[in-house]
Amino acid sequence: MPDRRRADARRNYARILLVAEEEVAAHGVDASLEQIARTAGVGSATVRRHFPTRRALLEAVSRERIEALRVRAHDLAGEGDSRNALLEWLSDVVAYCVSARGLAAALAYDDAGSDPAHENTCSAALEEAADPLLRRAVQDGAVATGITVADLITLIVGIVLATEHCPDPAARADRLFRLAVAGLGPQS
Structure with a gap:
């Protein structure tokens, strides 16, 4: 157009x-x-x-990174281990959010509900891109049912926003993401 x-x-x-x-x-x-x-x-x-809106500006600034993450999800969809493919993509989202200040805020959900003027297009694009990765991991029994891409994006946004003022935000965000994935049980 x-x-x-x-x-x-x-x-x-x-x-x-x-x-x-x-x-x-x-x-x-x-x-x-x-x-x-x-x-x-x-x-x-x-x-x-x-x-x-500020969100519209953040979304425009983040558009190229969102597109790169969308392509990355598509590339990983054919990987052999569905859990590893999903976790690799989520780790990429964490790394991108840490390196691109403002991206986590652009991904944050708000209470806009179904108002299309306030739709979060960044998160919607990532949800659409990651859905096949998550569905495949759930089908393989590698991820619990009931988890949504929105849940995972919210987790990432929380981690990135909580670590953005740390001395080494990338390392701290990665550690917290790995902790969230592993859970609190002892590692065998």
Whole structure:
């Protein structure tokens, strides 16, 4: 579908998105919309016209990473061990969320319910991508029934948000993810 926006609107959008990526990388979910507008050389109303909510901005900034995770899930769907394939993908999601500040917040669910204006497109894309991995692991008896991709994304978001201010957030998030997967029982 062709982009029907005016050329200046397309340029503004691209400039805002570029600046937003840098600001979110530096400041995470707390990136200042006003600072993004100033750096992009546009008014804050222009930023809000393109991105009516902070979530819309975070989702746009995260779009490429979400696509990479979607492709990764598809690639892992044919792996031999269904549990390992699912866990490898989830570990990739943790690593991406840690390395891309703001991605965990973009994945966080809220109480928007069925309001399409507030639908979490990042989480929806990941749910769709991971569903075959989870279904196969459940069918193989490698994962308990009743677990949903939404449950797993919520777990990851919680881990990443809880560790983002640690001295080594990647190591801490990975450790907590492994602990969640292994459970509290002794390792044999």
